[in-house]
Amino acid sequence: MTLVSTLGQSLDQVERLKVMQLQLASLQTQIATGKKTQLFKGLGTDVIASERAREGISRLDNYINNIDIVDRRLKLMIGAMNEMKNQAESVLNAIEIQTQQGEYEIGAVSNLARNTASFLRDLVNTKDGDRYLFGGSETTTAPLSNTGTMQTYMVTQLTSWTNAAIDTDQLVSSYNDRMALTDTIIGYSAPLSSGTAKNVYVRVENMTEIDYTVYANSGGMRDIITGVNMMAQIDQVLDKVTLESGDPVGTVTAPGATKQEQNDNFYQFFNDMAAMLNRALDSMDSELYALSQSQAQISKIKESHKLDKNIFADIINQVEDADMNEVAVKLNSLQIQLEASYRVTASISSLSLVNFLG
Structure with a gap:
């Protein structure tokens, strides 16, 4: 039997089949992934828009991450600052109650202040992980330590006051004056x-940084630490406010030749302590507002960054995402063409002269 050479037609048909198979694989990948291509180069000129988006x-993710970290620190x-206020208000309320009643329970108020002072120190040293939050840029060093020098200084000043080595104005100045x-x-x-120590900032946009610094030795926080610790030392020096008949020899009171002078001197100091804490609370309110x-x-x-991210995501979707309806139509059409091509290829491969001539 004589055969008709169909090699050229077969090879041509095989090449067409290969092209269609590649197109089929591409369409099937688009159906599976929802993307036009798995490589950026497959996007053609749209690759620039995709990469920029x-x-x-x-x-924006970096900025949002920065914001999330600082938002946690701000909280x-x-x-911590609100709790400092609560603790200071507790001591202030005790002072005001004592003032209203006209009698001062030295031990009770000093004990309350002592317990509060310890808690305040912990609050001042609040950390986010290993990072101290009230030390400015010095995040690895505790802002406040219990060195004992403050307590020694305050006891010395109170002792000098009760011994009349300094007057009440000088006592008040001794803890209000930052040079002293x-x-x-x-x-x-x-x-x-x-x-x-330097301020701390968060970069939230390309050209925008926000300062969120609060120093542990800022006015309000410092005055609360000072006021509460001064109250805590009173019972270390004073036994009573005024000397009464029958009190033991050596009873220590506020300075003064008479009971009235002793009372006046003590409440001048006492009221200044209350005023200091009130000023500190007002200052803390300002810092909290900031x-x-x-x-x-x-x-x-x-929130603005999130909206911008959505815009960029839409650009990426428009450039990279495949139209599923369009892909499904193309895939169906290509499958029909491919099946027909397989039949044609099979037919060509089996041609003989008899079949060819008909």
């Missing part, structure tokens, strides 16, 4: 005491 999302700082009662004496870290403003600002910027 992805870069934009990556940049810790605001919580220095940050170092209180126990603040060297960077805070020397003023070398932190709340920073928190609201970064939250607003975060």
Whole structure:
């Protein structure tokens, strides 16, 4: 039997089949992944838009991550500062109750202040992980330590006062004057005491940084630490406010030749302590308001970043995502063409002269 050579036709048909098989594989991948291509080069000229959008999302994710970290720190700082206020108000309420009653329970108030002082120190040293939050840029050093120098200083001043070596105005000045009662004496870290600690910022946008610094030796926090610790030392020196007949020899009271002078001197000091704590609470309110403003600002910027991310995601979807309806139509059409091509190839491969001539 004579055969008709169909090699050229067969090879041509095989090449067409290969092309269709590649197209089929591509369409099946698009159905499976929802993407037009698995390689950026497959996007053609749209690759630039895709890469820029992805870069934009990556940049925004970094900013959002920065914001989330600082938002957590702000919550810790605001919580700690509110608790400091609560503790200071507790001591202040005790002072005011004593003033209203006209009798001063030295031991009770001093004991309350002592317990509060210890808790306040822990709050001042609030951390986020290993990072201290009230030390400015010096995040690895505890802002406040219990060195004992503050207590020694305060006891010395109170003793000088009861011995009439200094008057009440000088006593008041001894804890209000930052040149007298220095940050170092209180126990603040060297960077805070020397003023070398820097502010802390969060980068929330390309050209925007937000300052969220609160120093442990800022006015409000420092005055609360000072006031509460001063109250804690009173019972270390004084036995009573005024001397009564029948009191043991050596009973220590506020200075004064008469009971009235002793009373006046004590309540001048006592009332200044209350005033100091009230000023500190007002100052803390201002600092808390500033932190709340920073928190609201970064939250607003975060929401803006989320909207921008959605825009970039839409660009990526438009460029990279396949139209499933369109792909399904093409896939169905290609399968029909491929089946027909297989039949044609089989027919060509089996041609003989008899079949060819008909």
